[in-house]
Amino acid sequence: MNILQIINSSGLGGAETIVKKILEINKSHKCFCLFRDGKNRFEDFNDRVYYGLNKKGLYKFNIFIFLKLYKIIKDKRIDIIHVHLGISLLYGAFIKIFRPSIILIYHEHGEIYYNTKLKYFLRLFNKIVNKFIAVSETTKTELVKKSKIKQCKVTVIYNYVDLESFNKSNNNEYKKHFNIGFVGRVTKIKGLDILIESLLLLDFKYTMYIAGDGDMLSFYKKMVKNLGIEKKVFFLGYVNNIIDIYNKFDICICSSYSEAFPLSIIEAQASGVPVIASNISSINEIIIDGNTGLLFKVGDKRDLANKINKIYYNRKLYEFVKENAIKNVRKKYSLNRFMLSIQKVYYDI
Secondary structure, eight states: OOEEEEEEESSSSHHHHHHHHHHHHOTTOEEEEEEOOSSOTTGGGTTTEEEEESSSSSOTTOHHHHHHHHHHHHHTTOOEEEEESHHHHHHHHHHHHHOTTSEEEEEEOSGGGTOTTHHHHHHHHGGGOOEEEESSHHHHHHHHHHHOOOGGGEEEOOOOBOTTTSOSOOOOOOOSSEEEEEESOOSGGGTHHHHHHHGGGOOSOEEEEEEOOOTTHHHHHHHHHHTTOTTTEEEEESOSOHHHHHTTOSEEEEOOSOOSOOHHHHHHHHTTOOEEEEOOHHHHTTOOBTTTBEEEOTTOHHHHHHHHHHHHHOHHHHHHHHHHHHHHHHHHOBHHHHHHHHHHHHHHO
16 A cells, blocks of 8 residues: 655644654655645655755746656555645545546644635535544544535544653653643734743742744744843744653643644643643633643733642642643554554555
């Protein structure tokens, strides 16, 4: 069975992280990126990764990319194409039209929440997609509701955390200086404005570390400076070895307005770092409030600050949440469970 992963770029997003791990585990899998990103996640797999363009350019609706992809599929005798993200789905769908025998799987990582055009693509190509994968039950609901996909065609496979890498190595004692962390894309939907403003309401000494890159980075740097907390908040940019960063955190915050399945939550939990997150439906699938983490009202900086203060001053709660979260991650989000679920989709079609 010859399988090709197709994704927009070789960059730094969550979908790229998933594809990278699939390539690591499955040595026979190949990958086609519509373009090569400057920060290339797949440079270790160059013998199995192909690029439509060598740098970001006109990658949407590009006939030359399509012809290159078609040739690779033909020459490598690909049986299954596992497509990630909307633009890649467009290419995958046209491949399916010209090669009807090929199996087409679409993996929805959360684009359905913010890409208003995607639902029309999905409705148009619904009948030729053999299987849909959703990263959470909430994401499945969105797919069914917005794109009119039959529930029986959608399989939920939660994202994973590599328990061999992320482990219970965070044994931070309570300190006079408390490290608050954020990991993710620095974009508007991540709610960093709420997180930054909540820091003004804390009544203890802290340091805030923001690990990630994105189009709002300069805006938030200016915001921090205007609020006079630039000596307490540090922007780390993209961090290659994120494991070391989690081990410096005392808590990790996910302040998003919307999410499909935030990898940063289960990575932090696997590292022994309690998480405080927005009370939205997808995160409710991961965190039980007061048990495996704390939830705050979406967009409410005061409620977020109250939850941070609460876990800082209550050591018993801190340890309780930390231990329960570790157990939950090991039970539900292991790499082995993820890969077995993916393989089952391939072999059941």
